[in-house]
Amino acid sequence: MKSEKKLxxxxxxxxxxxxxxxxxxxxxxxxxxxxxxxxxxPTILDRSLVYxxxxxxxxxxxxxxxAVATAINKKNTKSELGKLRDFACGIEFLHSYSLVxxxxxxxxxxxxxxxxxxxxxxSATAILAGDALLTRGLEILYGCHFGAAAIINAGVGSPGxxxxxxxxxxxxxxxxxxxxxxxxxHMNKTAAxxxxxxxxxxxxxxxxxxxxxxxxxxxxxxxxxxxxxxxMLDRTGDRKKYKKSRNxxxxxxxxxxxxxxxxxSQKIIDGIxxxxxxxxxxxxxxxxxxxxxxxxxxxxxx
Numbered sequence: 001m002k003s004e005k006k007l008x009x010x011x012x013x014x015x016x017x018x019x020x021x022x023x024x025x026x027x028x029x030x031x032x033x034x035x036x037x038x039x040x041x042p043t044i045l046d047r048s049l050v051y052x053x054x055x056x057x058x059x060x061x062x063x064x065x066x067a068v069a070t071a072i073n074k075k076n077t078k079s080e081l082g083k084l085r086d087f088a089c090g091i092e093f094l095h096s097y098s099l100v101x102x103x104x105x106x107x108x109x110x111x112x113x114x115x116x117x118x119x120x121x122x123s124a125t126a127i128l129a130g131d132a133l134l135t136r137g138l139e140i141l142y143g144c145h146f147g148a149a150a151i152i153n154a155g156v157g158s159p160g161x162x163x164x165x166x167x168x169x170x171x172x173x174x175x176x177x178x179x180x181x182x183x184x185x186h187m188n189k190t191a192a193x194x195x196x197x198x199x200x201x202x203x204x205x206x207x208x209x210x211x212x213x214x215x216x217x218x219x220x221x222x223x224x225x226x227x228x229x230x231x232m233l234d235r236t237g238d239r240k241k242y243k244k245s246r247n248x249x250x251x252x253x254x255x256x257x258x259x260x261x262x263x264x265s266q267k268i269i270d271g272i273x274x275x276x277x278x279x280x281x282x283x284x285x286x287x288x289x290x291x292x293x294x295x296x297x298x299x300x301x302x
Contacts, residue, residue, distance in 0.1 A: 062089060087204065094141075179259045198215040198216055235262075
């Protein structure tokens with residue numbers, strides 16, 4: 001196990017915040033009715049929702065939100081910090097919903113080393129679980145901070161994550177595919193969510209409009225680097241570490257490797273990472289956690 005001294009700034013921040021987030025994720029889960037009545041057995045929907053949260057995950061998106069929000073305002077009251085944590089959980093619900101539906105569309109059997117929700121509970125239940133996480137996530141976000149919630153809402157909608165997902169499906173197996181289409185998919189399916197998370201963190205903590213724009217740009221590039229690395233890992237990732245189905249080639253997905261070698265793809269990531277860093281370099285806050293995450297994602301192996 002890594003010693004505390006060897007942990008990166010992001011790892012230290014994550015270790016400090018994830019336990020409370022994990023506890024809140026289960027507390028805030030939507031219930032179909034039986035979870036509200038202890039005398040009734042949980043329904044299959046209830047079990048699928050608990051399964052979604054208990055199958056783990058790196059929790060990068062909610063921790064990223066917390067990192068931005070607390071970097072801008074380090075003097076949050078206990079009540080304010082509680083709201084930020086709930087908001088972060090809402091973000092993770094939206095992320096989980098997207099994964100559940102993504103696995104259905106891609107026909108994936110494994111995620112995080114375990115059976116996907118659709119494989120374990122069936123596609124119909126998985127669709128409803130995703131719907132429940134989406135609606136509950138938005139309910140939490142708007143209940144905590146309306147302005148920040150609207151920013152996230154735009155990032156996961158269409159245009160945004162849903163538009164990127166639709167384009168991804170349309171391009172899969174298509175005879176004529178362009179690199180322009182690839183970057184449209186990545187910018188919307190992944191980068192738009194990351195961008196909105198950083199912008200929401202800025203909005204929730206009272207950052208200026210100029211600072212919000214810079215953080216949104218940082219998030220967009222962070223998400224882009226994350227997705228390009230994901231494209232690479234789907235082919236090269238160690239099966240013991242990269243614990244999900246590796247179906248990009250089988251599904252004839254449009255990825256960065258459709259146009260670039262692995263070496264050139266890493267160079268692309270390095271360039272995106274450098275661009276992302278430039279947006280937070282001169283902000284009047286301690287952005288060491290954000291820089292640390294950027295470097296972590298640049299070379300991640302799972």
